[in-house]
Amino acid sequence: MAAVTRPDPGSGAGSDPATASFDGTPMPPEGWTHCRHCGDAIAGDCCAAGHPGFCCAGCEGAFRLVNGLGLDGYYARRCLDPETRPLKPETDADAIPDYAPHVTAMEDGTASLPLLVEGLHCAACVWLIERLLAMQPGVDHARVNMTTRRLTVRWIPQADQGDTAAPDQGARRVLDPVLRVGYRLVPFDPAALGRDTDRTERALLRAMAVSGFAAGNIMLFSVSVWFGTDMSPTTRDLMHWLSALIAVPAIAYGIRPFARSAVTALRAGRANMDVPITLAVLLAAGMSLWETARGGPHAYFDAAVMLLFFLLIGRYLDSRARGRARSAAEHLLALGGHAVTVVEAGGGTRTLRPEAVPVGATVLVAVGERVGVDGTVAQGISDLDGSLITGETVPARAGPGDRVFAGTLNLSAPLRVRVDAVGDGTLLAEIVRMMEAAEQGRARYVALADRVSRLYAPVVHALALAAFLGWWLAGGLPWQEALLIAAAVLIITCPCALALAVPVVQVIASGRLLREGTFLKTATALERLREADTVVFDKTGTLTLGTPTVQPGGPDAPADPWGWSPDDLRLGAALAASSRHPLARALAAARPGTPALVGVREHPGAGLSWAGPAGETVRLGSASFCKAPADTVAAGPELWLRHGSARPVRFRFRDPLRPDAAAVVTALRARGLAVELLSGDRPATVETVARAAGIETWQAGRSPADKVAHIQALAARGRRVLMVGDGLNDAPALAAAHVSASPASAVDVSQTAADLVFQGDRLAPLLSALGVARRADRLVKQNFALAFAYNAVTIPLALAGLVTPLIAAVAMSTSSLVVITNALRLTRGAPPRPAAAATPPAAPREAPA
Template structure:
């Protein structure tokens, strides 16, 4: 790599200078060695500043695994067993609030399970006898008895961990631009210096020491300090610009990959949308019933109940509310049982369900009242998608949510290609399809279920509110309620890529001029070091131009 010619020049210059000192010679070049090391360390420092802590997202995912399970014995007694001792057919008891330790089927009990690991959706999913549940998800309000259906290593969580590890290994095979240039540049430099030494030694009357000095000058003047600074200097300027706008670049080669992206794949919940349900039909609802529903809803932490209590002030009446896991809430008002919850439990299962998020209020001297909710898109979602398309970037939507909901959002935002009901493996399969077509994809997601796809994609971004695993897997994390950082990051990456190629061009032009002069013997190692340093300064100054560009530059 680029360290080889630099190291060789430092060793030869220092060794030759030491030899000349012992001989009492007039010229030594220790300063050339020091200057070479100085610029090498500047480039290394700039590069290391961009490298985050080496944490594996797959390792972080394993924190979701339970370490033990409560097994129900044949005589009804309970005993705690390590996860690795569970076998299919065993019955496990899972209390409210506990993490489900393995994949299984509910035998008895009713509850709600946080299945965001699988679907990416923030709403808990009701489960009952016969329902499938998965390791790593969290049991809500009711106790469950679950029959184990898969070994720990065959669970959905284990599959996601394997997908993450496989994706990270694939990402590690990416070769950075500077290293690709060095593979060609370093051998040429070594051959040129060797040819210069051999030529002067064979074709002139100069002693071998002077011939070696000329060869060292060639080695120094062609030393790729400018090439070594070409990438990190631009990256630091780009990272600084993005940091000021709340965009954190975590990977040293993230911008290099993002600049080549031609397809952006979005997740839905929490990425294109806010990930927080809001009441949709407050204006059409009866104000008295809305206030009553808000009074009941404030006793629950269910996402829809919280959205309802945020949307209406309520009357402040003191109610005794009971929560029924998987069904809803009930209370007594004027001697009548009032229910707020799912349509079937509230007695309104008339077959008119349209797939919307909803709560029903029933039980009093009034017709059942329906409250509908939606997960509104981010304020600038449509604008960002239009901006990406204008820059020649294709846009797709992959979500674990219901296809009817995903399709409606895609239509509203102008996304032609979309898929719903996607599991983590489905998202990875689609990214692999795009890769096979020669596409460079950027995945943007926030959920636990998005982490494998984030690691698989050519580049990846995640909002700051995302799950920890997703933030670790992503190359770039952006803050704020808006999606505009996606456009800014791609634009800055493309600008940075242009400046990197300009820097390579400047470095090559310098070599085309300086190398013939050095080979001809008109340059001492000290002058060569000064010339090399000047080229490095020019490259760094060119990189700083990135901060002078208008932020609206789309690159």
């Protein structure tokens, strides 16, 4: 039967087949005490009402449905969480939301609906929901994201199933089996993603505060006992009872996060690090209470509560890191979540949510507004900043017939856009899906401590049980004394050192990196960073500073027949001060303090013009706008200036490399790492940057999907990729990589998707992080060796009955101190600095797409 966290309803093994239920499962001799579907306790009147084995008729119907569809394997695989909504089917029809307003009609005739799943317990739930939906006629896509609880379902309306011409009419039919099983499906709300995480963090913070308060007060009583040389037994017992009065409620409150995890693991037939932690804390507290009740000289409340306090600190910090990583999808969705202005047939306008805009409608995009849909420009000419989507450094001109995408920023003039795709059909939504899929793949990575605990925990528990049974049954000791020996075994083998082996190194490594300007976000980032053997850089804002600057001109500049003079720069900066275009802002910044000219006119997608005092028009903009010769197009971004009929001059721009980019690339290659450049920019610009940075392998014009595909192709060849990027178009690749990094100047989405974020305008923090990761890995392995060596020495003594619980507690604390002291070695040593860059290759090659 099911391995559940709630009490197991029972398998019926060994019972009389004559009492078998409708599905052939024999009823246990004592009858079913817990519901076979949801796992809740069964009230006595349920069996009398004709629902034996179930708490209600709804659960019986759900059980029959799952078995009838041949999906009964769900009950053998699931692991129910007591803190999650039980799988009780909704009996109130009014409580089921109206899904029709949230259904999106797609171009291919299908209907799409994004939902959040309430009652999602484990991976078996994901399997069941996807299978139930896939069995419905017309459904061609059903995917559940375990991390965000997001369900996306897409179907073709079926006339023979009662669906009408409106695609939203099929939503209830498609979702009905999932609702009947007991899952609650609500329309997707990005804000709801973080609510559960916030609630968990608040609970951990409260438990940590209670444990810390209790630990501080119990320590006061313990110090009194330790140094009370003339203390009478009565006074000592009073101190122990006062400690117990504080410790027992604090432990009962603070142990819950670990106990829930431990019970869940045990019910699933496995052991994690929380199993021995929970047993050790509870047994130490229980034995202390026993010793206090019988007037014994030793109690260990201080050790138990202090251990719990430090473990809660680590659990809270881990939850914070996970919550930040989970919020990446929320930031992405927020970019496309702004209201859209729809132009009606009569010329009026109305505001709608992006997903509610019908395909084929016309929307108005004002200056400074982000496009909320994918579509085609119907009217207007403007410049669009698509750097978040494509990585292109220069805004692109958009006019009638040009495609635009959700998330791009309108810079110059209003546009009217005919809607081609909304909601889940947009390029932005595709980036979200790629990120979610990539995060799910990386979430399967198991921390080293958990991998070790799978073997460690069962051995420790078996030894303690063997000690108890051996001394009680074979040794002839009273069970109380045998239990004391077993307690000493568990206490002395309490995985404090093992539990601290990884966290203490992570905390010290995180602190060192933070002092060097690098923020470490995920619990397994150091392990994955140490394994990296390939570094893939984005270009704009990552290898480069992401800010265009004017290349030198005038007499000191390299020979350029169209070079500018200081007077040209002064005039160009005065015109550029009136524009929001990134290149115009860079030109204005080249002569700070230059006042803007009055009467400058902006021509969207072309440039600026100004009527000079002599009646001659001054133009600043594209080559065609300034009537420059056709054969003068530069490899990089440029602006032209023409004063009347005079010869035009050109301002060329470059995005400068980070100061140490070439040196860091050289240092990475010297450490044996392969280095590549992957960019959405133009080939000529990418090749120039690759040459300057000394990178031999590069690709240009890559879309977000192309970047993810390249990362996955490298992974398929056995490479462990460190992806470094800063734009929205890099976010899926950051999530797909084995480990990822992002500069602090990156967009929020990239920072939340990355495993570490580094400050400043240099790449040296990457070298420091790699060095710290490798040292941390060595220290973690040394800590594990010390912990196991300690156990190899002390466990035989404890099994032999030569160790009292007090000595066990002291030895346990000593092992923890040794582990912490060893980890502190990570604070020594200066961060590595990149050496001077070697001469870059003369001709970096473009990698095959």
